[in-house]
Amino acid sequence: xxxxxxxxxxxxxxxxxxxxxxxxxxxxxxxxxxxxxxxxxxxxxxxxxxxxxxxxxxxxxxxxxxxxxxxxxxxxxxxxxxxxxxxxxxxxxxxxxxxxxxxxxxxxxxxxxxxxxxxxxxxxxxxxxxxxxxxxxxxxxxxxxxxxxxxxxxxxxxxxxxxxxxxxxxxxxxxxxxxxxxxxxxxxxxxxxxxxxxxxxxxxxxxxxxxxxxxxxxxxxxxxxxxxxxxxxxxxxxxxxxxxxxxxxxxxxxxxxxxxxxxxxxxxxxxxxxxxxxxxxxxxxxxxxxxxxxxxxxxxxxxxxxxxxxxxxxxxxxxxxxxxxxxxxxxxxxxxxxxxxxxxxxxxxxxxxxxxxxxxxxxxxxxxxxxxxxxxxxxxxxxxxxxxxxxxxxxxxxxxxxxxxxxxxxxxxxxxxxxxxxxxxxxxxxxxxxxxxxxxxxxxxxxxxxxxxxxxxxxxxxxxxxxxxxxxxxxxxxxxxxxxxxxxxxxxxxxxxxxxxxxxxxxxxxxxxxxxxxxxxxxxxxxxxxxxxxxxxxxxxxxxxxxxxxxxxxxxxxxxxxxxxxxxxxxxxxxxxxxxxxxxxxxxxxx
Numbered sequence: 001x002x003x004x005x006x007x008x009x010x011x012x013x014x015x016x017x018x019x020x021x022x023x024x025x026x027x028x029x030x031x032x033x034x035x036x037x038x039x040x041x042x043x044x045x046x047x048x049x050x051x052x053x054x055x056x057x058x059x060x061x062x063x064x065x066x067x068x069x070x071x072x073x074x075x076x077x078x079x080x081x082x083x084x085x086x087x088x089x090x091x092x093x094x095x096x097x098x099x100x101x102x103x104x105x106x107x108x109x110x111x112x113x114x115x116x117x118x119x120x121x122x123x124x125x126x127x128x129x130x131x132x133x134x135x136x137x138x139x140x141x142x143x144x145x146x147x148x149x150x151x152x153x154x155x156x157x158x159x160x161x162x163x164x165x166x167x168x169x170x171x172x173x174x175x176x177x178x179x180x181x182x183x184x185x186x187x188x189x190x191x192x193x194x195x196x197x198x199x200x201x202x203x204x205x206x207x208x209x210x211x212x213x214x215x216x217x218x219x220x221x222x223x224x225x226x227x228x229x230x231x232x233x234x235x236x237x238x239x240x241x242x243x244x245x246x247x248x249x250x251x252x253x254x255x256x257x258x259x260x261x262x263x264x265x266x267x268x269x270x271x272x273x274x275x276x277x278x279x280x281x282x283x284x285x286x287x288x289x290x291x292x293x294x295x296x297x298x299x300x301x302x303x304x305x306x307x308x309x310x311x312x313x314x315x316x317x318x319x320x321x322x323x324x325x326x327x328x329x330x331x332x333x334x335x336x337x338x339x340x341x342x343x344x345x346x347x348x349x350x351x352x353x354x355x356x357x358x359x360x361x362x363x364x365x366x367x368x369x370x371x372x373x374x375x376x377x378x379x380x381x382x383x384x385x386x387x388x389x390x391x392x393x394x395x396x397x398x399x400x401x402x403x404x405x406x407x408x409x410x411x412x413x414x415x416x417x418x419x420x421x422x423x424x425x426x427x428x429x430x431x432x433x434x435x436x437x438x439x440x441x442x443x444x445x446x447x448x449x450x451x452x453x454x455x456x457x458x459x460x461x462x463x464x465x466x467x468x469x470x471x472x473x474x475x476x477x478x479x480x481x482x483x484x485x486x487x488x489x490x491x492x493x494x495x496x497x498x499x500x501x502x503x504x505x506x507x508x509x510x511x512x513x514x515x516x517x518x519x520x521x522x523x524x525x526x527x528x529x530x531x532x533x534x535x536x537x538x539x540x541x542x543x544x545x546x547x548x549x550x551x552x553x554x555x556x557x558x559x560x561x562x563x564x565x566x567x568x569x570x571x572x573x574x575x576x577x578x579x580x581x582x583x584x585x586x587x588x589x590x591x
Contacts, residue, residue, distance in 0.1 A: 006021075037049070048090070050097060072099070075096050161211065167194065199517050230560040233536050248529050259538065260424050267422060267424070288482075301393070321396055331389050341353050358380075425478065444503055451489050454499060476531065484533040486529065497510055
């Protein structure tokens with residue numbers, strides 16, 4: 001071996017006395033009484049190397065800078081008992097260096113690799129190749145690779161086959177903006193990068209492949225969030241034929257549970273995972289992504305305040321608003337605690353945050369004096385609280401009140417340290433509404449996935465109020481993070497035409513946009529369904545990261561820019577001409 005006989009995580013006591021060749025990056029250098037110690041690092045680990053002043057290699061070692069790439073020749077020796085490092089797998093030995101070869105030098109570093117020091121995100125992404133050398137980030141990427149391998153193995157064991165679907169396709173209404181690719185051969189026409197392989201995986205079911213999966217790249221032109229990377233992401237996309245909603249759940253739950261059990265020592269929800277209807281999730285948790293580690297529950301306390309002497313709430317109730325209560329235990333807190341939460345609530349758009357606390361059963365707080373004893377008892381019973389507990393209140397129209405109550409539920413649990421530690425709590429949110437009202441236009445629109453089968457089929461579409469129709473749509477949620485959306489698909493042309501008609505699409509619109517899929521359904525389509533758990537979010541949870549960019553090799557920044565490769569970037573006029581494209585800049589950039 002020219003560059004190494006062993007990797008830097010490999011050497012142990014049994015190698016003592018062997019002559020070795022090692023290559024890697026200089027992680028850290030220390031000068032201890034004339035001896036130079038160098039921690040040499042590669043993908044596999046780290047080994048301590050020692051250079052004696054009598055060695056010809058000493059002068060070379062004196063001039064080495066961190067992150068230089070070095071080749072060492074030397075002999076493995078046992079460390080003394082007092083100098084062994086139990087935190088390193090190679091900590092029982094070190095290598096006495098006899099020769100050094102510098103393979104590559106390193107310029108002064110814009111960010112330190114051998115520290116957990118925080119650096120600005122733009123610096124980290126501009127020099128992502130250095131950032132990826134840092135232990136935490138490097139291990140995140142190894143974890144990602146292992147998770148994907150595990151998912152593939154588990155899906156194959158469940159009888160699925162992996163197929164690759166097209167990257168260049170047509171635009172589709174997945175709920176986000178498409179990335180468009182101009183066609184050179186067809187002037188004025190565009191391909192779209194797939195937001196998901198939705199139609200193709202359904203076509204595979206029509207083609208008779210029965211169980212498909214893919215580690216699928218997806219592309220969406222949307223803003224960044226902590227749990228969403230702009231531009232592109234990966235998902236475990238799968239579809240199954242001749243299945244009901246429960247069949248899908250029963251198939252994917254062991255896969256997801258197995259991966260989390262394999263790569264985590266946390267407590268994990270046993271399957272079958274809880275099923276929570278959408279309306280229940282909004283009522284009890286204020287979110288369709290409930291974090292079940294949080295023990296607090298939202299309760300409707302509107303009747304407590306209806307006709308009460310607390311006019312702020314009673315007047316609101318008379319105008320069809322609701323009052324929601326979030327009960328919590330051990331209410332005894334300093335006044336500053338409630339003032340802080342009140343200020344936070346206003347910063348979130350709420351009018352404020354009312355509350356009642358109980359001290360030895362005596363109600364206290366600015367609202368308590370407006371409620372008689374019967375209303376107090378009704379409040380305690382509704383919120384399941386006792387004589388040392390308390391309640392926070394949110395009052396608004398139903399949708400806003402539920403959203404705000406969900407925020408309060410999370411904030412209070414965080415402030416009181418109530419969130420369960422070292423646990424992954426899964427659930428399915430089911431029975432999503434098929435349609436919703438656009439409050440700006442007053443029009444009916446799809447609330448979730450337009451390709452879903454309505455519960456009740458064509459009869460429901462013909463006879464029910466669209467806003468009352470539920471769909472066979474579902475999300476899998478873990479610790480308040482949506483891992484996947486899915487559905488039992490609408491595989492019947494007549495049902496699809498009617499479903500889109502309610503959302504304002506004509507038959508011609510549907511044929512123009514989904515002609516390929518509809519044509520396929522006309523030749524015999526099996527009932528089918530699936531979902532697509534997000535790879536990035538799974539790894540983010542397993543790695544204990546709060547930001548999804550920490551588990552993506554080369555992520556875009558929050559402005560959807562690749563600072564390393566400098567994308568997006570201008571294109572030569574000659575290339576634009578070849579693509580039949582001219583640029584019309586926003587007025588703010590002209591002149």
